[in-house]
Amino acid sequence: MSINLLTELGFATWQTLYMVGVASGIAVIIGLPLGIILFTTRSGGILAKPAFNKLLGSMVNALRSIPFIILLVAIIPFTRWVVGTSIGATAAIIPLAVGAIPFLARIIENALEEVSKGLIEAGQAMGASALQIIRYILLPEALSGIINGITVTVITLVSYSAMAGVVGGGGLGDLAIRYGYQRFDAMVMLTTIVILIVIVQLMQMFGDYLAKRVNH
Amino acid sequence: MIELINVSKTYFSRKRAIQALDQINLTIQANEIFGIIGQSGAGKSTLLRCMNLLDRPTNGQVIVNDQDLTQLSPLQLRQARHRIGMIFQHFNLLHSQTVYQNVALPLKLLGQDKTTIARKVQAMLEVVGLADYQHRYPAQLSGGQKQRIAIARTLAGDPSVLLCDEATSALDPRTTLDILELLRRINQQLQLTIVLITHEMDVMKTICDRVAILDQGHIIEQADVVTLFSQPQTELGQLLTHACLQHELPVSLSQRIKPTPQSSTAYPLLQLYFVGESATKPIMAQLIQQTKLPINIVQANMEYIKQQPIGVMTIEVRAQPVELENIIRYFNEQGLTVELIGYVH
Numbered sequence: 001m002s003i004n005l006l007t008e009l010g011f012a013t014w015q016t017l018y019m020v021g022v023a024s025g026i027a028v029i030i031g032l033p034l035g036i037i038l039f040t041t042r043s044g045g046i047l048a049k050p051a052f053n054k055l056l057g058s059m060v061n062a063l064r065s066i067p068f069i070i071l072l073v074a075i076i077p078f079t080r081w082v083v084g085t086s087i088g089a090t091a092a093i094i095p096l097a098v099g100a101i102p103f104l105a106r107i108i109e110n111a112l113e114e115v116s117k118g119l120i121e122a123g124q125a126m127g128a129s130a131l132q133i134i135r136y137i138l139l140p141e142a143l144s145g146i147i148n149g150i151t152v153t154v155i156t157l158v159s160y161s162a163m164a165g166v167v168g169g170g171g172l173g174d175l176a177i178r179y180g181y182q183r184f185d186a187m188v189m190l191t192t193i194v195i196l197i198v199i200v201q202l203m204q205m206f207g208d209y210l211a212k213r214v215n216h
Numbered sequence: 217m218i219e220l221i222n223v224s225k226t227y228f229s230r231k232r233a234i235q236a237l238d239q240i241n242l243t244i245q246a247n248e249i250f251g252i253i254g255q256s257g258a259g260k261s262t263l264l265r266c267m268n269l270l271d272r273p274t275n276g277q278v279i280v281n282d283q284d285l286t287q288l289s290p291l292q293l294r295q296a297r298h299r300i301g302m303i304f305q306h307f308n309l310l311h312s313q314t315v316y317q318n319v320a321l322p323l324k325l326l327g328q329d330k331t332t333i334a335r336k337v338q339a340m341l342e343v344v345g346l347a348d349y350q351h352r353y354p355a356q357l358s359g360g361q362k363q364r365i366a367i368a369r370t371l372a373g374d375p376s377v378l379l380c381d382e383a384t385s386a387l388d389p390r391t392t393l394d395i396l397e398l399l400r401r402i403n404q405q406l407q408l409t410i411v412l413i414t415h416e417m418d419v420m421k422t423i424c425d426r427v428a429i430l431d432q433g434h435i436i437e438q439a440d441v442v443t444l445f446s447q448p449q450t451e452l453g454q455l456l457t458h459a460c461l462q463h464e465l466p467v468s469l470s471q472r473i474k475p476t477p478q479s480s481t482a483y484p485l486l487q488l489y490f491v492g493e494s495a496t497k498p499i500m501a502q503l504i505q506q507t508k509l510p511i512n513i514v515q516a517n518m519e520y521i522k523q524q525p526i527g528v529m530t531i532e533v534r535a536q537p538v539e540l541e542n543i544i545r546y547f548n549e550q551g552l553t554v555e556l557i558g559y560v561h
Contacts, residue, residue: 116306116308118304118306118308119308119310121270121304121308122302122304122308124270124297125268125270125297125300125301125302125379126297126298126302126321126322126325126370126373127293127294127295127296127297127298127322127325127373128294128325129294132325136321136324136325137310140310140312140313141310141311141312143312144312214312215312216311216312216353216354216355
């Protein structure tokens, strides 16, 4: 493997981490509240708005049913509007985030569902407002599940990011396609796969560690 | 003081209306321990949950601390709830939080500062006798300790009323007694009104001042606990109290009881209820001395309810009808309630 190729590998690794990192951040910032809204506005929930909940739920489902490769190109106008361009790693962040938001929101919703109804009632009996119940009861009690959900989402984003090459986003997946597949360079293919495995392993270990720390 | 006026609650389940509570009228005095007992499905839990509007009644008024809760805005209701504590069968502690953080929760909700919270939490943990457990997590505690923490948590908010939803039903008998003792103590020390629901008559007997029996959404009987145990007015009341005093005649005997004497060898069976002072007098001994009649004690049981002795005794009197009238009169003069349950053949 030439020095040139090694530099390319390093750069591709950085691109992958950059795309996944920023997209995960956006996904958490929007997906977490969205998951909370999905859970609390259900009928019988602390902010019950059943009609709104149904509408929001269908929108989330619609977004989730689009295959990522299609989403990537379908929202190009939106991407261009947000970041000013539709190609490059930064441009790939937008579809990655858009794909991850509904996915994470559903996972957060499920994590919140695990919190016992009795705890929510205890909060209501204490005179807690809906926001206080979310802050002091739902989030702390579901934290371990939320961390697990974020870990799953981030790892899913690593695999989605392999498709970013379609919009010139670069990254490890793109490198593997261009050198490993199109130029029959098995070494590059193998190396990118190993790097991806290591990244995913580390992420999973870190997520598990955090989830365990908050679980008592 | 808690006052329920014409409280009804109807649930809709699969378009079928279920009447959980029907026209309940109930007054609970300040500083008393009031028990609501009933079989499962009687509506006890719904009734209790109407007292802080966790369940909103379909009709009627719920007046707690001179406020009609049903008329309050959501914000006012939350403020009113700060003064109404509640503990649960399954404790409902936050597992992710330490004992300290759990007890601090109502204070955080009230937006109090850290020093006040620290002082208050320490004081409440001392009240429940778990001051050394601040840094533990609920998973490391026994059931009784969890309920103590839940009590400390609810007391931290300075409630004037404490609602107990089957608070001892998940605990063993020994721990149940400890928790009831704690409730009794805080009732006296903190001038707290306590309402508890249970299906265990023993709990009522141990702690309550007054008791209401709930059956299919109706309060069918209401009395102070000593009266209820000595003279239950309803069939369910008798069933519950008798089961608790363990006063069931053996089947071999109860099969031989007929309502009227059918032969000269049939002897009357009397059931006597001793309450308070009458339970301490040698009534039986005097009767035997005076009448020289053979009296056979079939079954007897004596209990102390709120330091008041209550006794039930079933006796067979080898007496003729004329003598029987005199005996009953004698018992009544001594302050006993007498019931002729039949004749043994």
